[in-house]
Every structure is written in structure tokens, then in C-alpha cells.
Amino acid sequence: MSTNKEGLTPITVITGFLGAGKTTFVNYILKEQNEWKICVLENEFGEVSIDDGLVAESLDAPEDLITMDNGCVCCSVRGDLVRTLGQLTKRRKEFHAILLETTGLADPAPIVYTVQTNSKMSENYYIDSIVCLADCKHVTAHLDEVKPEGNVNEALQQVAFADKILLNKIDLVTPEEKKILKDRLATINKFATVIETEKSRAPLEKILGLNSFNMESILNYDPEFFENYETSKHNTDLVQSVGIKFQGNLHAQWFNMFMMDLLKERAADLYRTKGLLSFHGQGDTKFVFQGVHEQINFGPAKEPWAKDEVRENKFVFIGKDLNREELTKSLMECLYKEEAK
Numbered sequence: 325m326s327t328n329k330e331g332l333t334p335i336t337v338i339t340g341f342l343g344a345g346k347t348t349f350v351n352y353i354l355k356e357q358n359e360w361k362i363c364v365l366e367n368e369f370g371e372v373s374i375d376d377g378l379v380a381e382s383l384d385a386p387e388d389l390i391t392m393d394n395g396c397v398c399c400s401v402r403g404d405l406v407r408t409l410g411q412l413t414k415r416r417k418e419f420h421a422i423l424l425e426t427t428g429l430a431d432p433a434p435i436v437y438t439v440q441t442n443s444k445m446s447e448n449y450y451i452d453s454i455v456c457l458a459d460c461k462h463v464t465a466h467l468d469e470v471k472p473e474g475n476v477n478e479a480l481q482q483v484a485f486a487d488k489i490l491l492n493k494i495d496l497v498t499p500e501e502k503k504i505l506k507d508r509l510a511t512i513n514k515f516a517t518v519i520e521t522e523k524s525r526a527p528l529e530k531i532l533g534l535n536s537f538n539m540e541s542i543l544n545y546d547p548e549f550f551e552n553y554e555t556s557k558h559n560t561d562l563v564q565s566v567g568i569k570f571q572g573n574l575h576a577q578w579f580n581m582f583m584m585d586l587l588k589e590r591a592a593d594l595y596r597t598k599g600l601l602s603f604h605g606q607g608d609t610k611f612v613f614q615g616v617h618e619q620i621n622f623g624p625a626k627e628p629w630a631k632d633e634v635r636e637n638k639f640v641f642i643g644k645d646l647n648r649e650e651l652t653k654s655l656m657e658c659l660y661k662e663e664a665k
């Protein structure tokens with residue numbers, strides 16, 4: 325490993341707004357980087373956890389994935405993150421690197437603050453890099469969002485604090501749109517290295533083990549950083565997460581119609597949708613559903629339903645003004661019923 329912090333364990337903090345490609349990036353690293361033993365800390369915004377299952381499929385050992393589920397890591401940073409990294413101290417020398425995947429609504433500032441100022445953290449770990457995934461198609465709208473007084477714009481903070489910005493999903497924009505976006509990002513953060521990616525596939529020699537985290541550029545962005553970030557300043561109440569779980573097989577056509585109608589009306593408000601689904605007539609195939617606003621990916625999971633696994637459909641909707649009862653009712657109506665043949 326090329327690091328000047330011998331003896332400490334490097335942490336790569338992976339940030340970026342909801343659906344930008346963070347989990348795709350973690351999975352890509354786990355597949356590409358075969359020589360390193362990597363520990364993944366996963367923190368997901370959403371009442372029902374789906375990403376941990378998708379990351380676990382790429383790991384050799386299940387104990388190398390630690391899920392932090394006591395809320396958003398930047399809000400509970402002194403609790404969950406400090407405790408998790410504290411417990412990991414005993415095992416940390418087993419690992420070449422730690423990947424910390426934050427939620428799409430996390431402000432990286434309190435995380436940086438804690439690792440830099442908490443002696444138990446700084447005696448064992450250091451931040452190697454803050455990598456921000458930026459979804460070329462949607463990041464501008466999130467950067468433009470005006471937040472109520474006293475609340476940070478998380479998308480802006482994520483870009484501002486990064487030393488690497490992965491301009492992801494370049495397949496979804498024109499060269500002109502990409503140029504405008506690059507110029508915009510440079511007005512927020514002119515220090516970060518920008519790497520264009522599709523499916524988060526950045527050359528890893530440009531990402532890992534470079535000790536590229538730069539406190540100076542952060543202080544340049546926010547000279548009062550150490551006074552400002554003892555507590556988190558984002559408000560997750562502005563965005564709702566509705567998690568729904570139920571057993572049974574879905575009717576493919578009814579579910580498709582439900583999703584199409586929902587997106588037609590609510591794509592702008594629906595930041596993120598995720599699901600693990602069981603369909604009638606599809607045998608043991610487990611389906612994964614991934615949506616970012618109007619952009620939907622749908623297909624079979626890598627692993628089918630296991631023999632003794634309960635076939636529970638799981639959905640997460642993250643966005644504004646979501647109605648839990650309505651969503652639950654509409655989804656339950658998509659269940660296949662014998663008499664509906």
C-alpha cells in the first residue's frame with residue numbers, strides 16, 4: 325500500500341446523493357481489488373435494508389460487511405461510527421482498507437470532524453480519500469435545491485468535501501450537458517480530481533491508497549470547519565423513507581402498471597426506490613428493482629431465493645410527500661391471487 329501513515333488503517337469515505345452509484349462502486353471495488361482484504365461499513369438511508377444484501381454477494385466473508393443501522397451515520401456519528409470503528413480496532417490489522425459507504429443524505433463534514441478530532445479514531449485510522457459519486461443526470465437538481473434556514477444542502481456538502489468526484493452515469497448525458505456540469509462542480513470544488521465513469525468503474529489506482537484526503541482544501545471551503553461541525557446540520561426529516569415488507573408473489577403486469585403510474589406522477593419527488601421482489605410464475609428467481617427518479621433498472625438478483633428463505637417482498641421509497649398507507653395499499657393490490665388467473 326502506498327501510504328505515509330504506516331500502521332494506521334485507511335478509510336475511503338464514499339459519498340454522493342441517493343442513487344448516485346455508491347453501492348455499485350463498492351461492489352466494483354470488491355470485484356476488481358483482489359489483492360486487498362477490504363472491510364465494508366454500510367450505512368443505508370431507508371427503513372428496509374436492501375444494499376447490505378447486494379454488497380454481501382460480492383464479499384468473501386460475511387463478517388467483512390458491517391451494517392450501521394442506527395440512522396444516518398453523519399447524525400449518529402459519535403454513536404454508531406465511533407462504536408463500530410472502536411469495535412473494529414481489534415480486527416483492523418486484518419484489513420488493507422475500509423470502505424465507508426454513507427447514506428445518500430449524509431453530510432461528510434461530521435464524519436471528517438470525528439475521525440480528525442477523536443483520539444481513539446486518529447490513533448487507529450485515517451481518511452485516505454473522500455470519493456463523491458455524482459449522478460450526471462440528477463445532481464444539478466439536487467445542488468439547486470434550496471433548504472430551509474439552518475439546514476445544509478447535502479448534495480453540495482458531498483461535492484465540496486470530496487477529493488475525488490466520480491462523474492458517474494455519463495451514458496445518460498450529452499457532451500454539452502457534461503461540460504456544463506463539470507463547470508458547475510468546479511465552482512463548488514476546484515481541488516477535487518474529476519473522473520468520468522459509467523457504472524462507477526473508475527481506475528482503482530486513481531482512487532485507493534493515495535492518501536489524497538486534503539484537510540487544507542476543506543478549510544479553504546469552510547475556514548470555520550472545526551467550530552462548525554461538532555454537530556450535524558442536516559435534517560433528514562425533509563426527506564421521508566417508506567419501507568414496506570410483505571410475503572407473497574407479485575403479479576408482474578400489475579406491479580409494472582403501478583410503478584409506471586407512480587413514476588408518471590411523482591418522478592421528481594421520488595429520489596430513490598429499491599426493491600427485492602418475488603413474482604408469480606418466476607420459480608426461484610429473486611428480482612431486484614432499482615430506481616433513481618424516472619430511471620429504473622430491473623432484473624434478476626445474482627442469487628435466487630434460497631430453499632429455506634422466506635419470500636418476502638421488500639420495498640423502499642425515499643422522497644418528498646410520500647403517503648405510506650397509499651403506497652402499501654397499492655402494492656398489496658399487486659399481489660397475485662389465485663382467482664385472478
Ligand SMILES: Nc1nc2c(ncn2[C@@H]2O[C@H](COP(=O)(O)OP(=O)(O)OP(=O)(O)O)[C@@H](O)[C@H]2O)c(=O)[nH]1
Nearest residue numbers: 342343344345346347348428493522523524614621
Ligand atoms: N445508466 C446508469 N445507471 C447506473 C450507473 N451507475 C449506477 N447506475 C444505476 O443506478 C442505480 C443506483 O445505483 P446504486 O449504486 O445503488 O446507488 P447508491 O448511490 O448506492 O444509492 P443509495 O444507496 O440509495 O444512495 C442502480 O440501478 C445502478 O445500476 C451508470 O453509470 N449509468
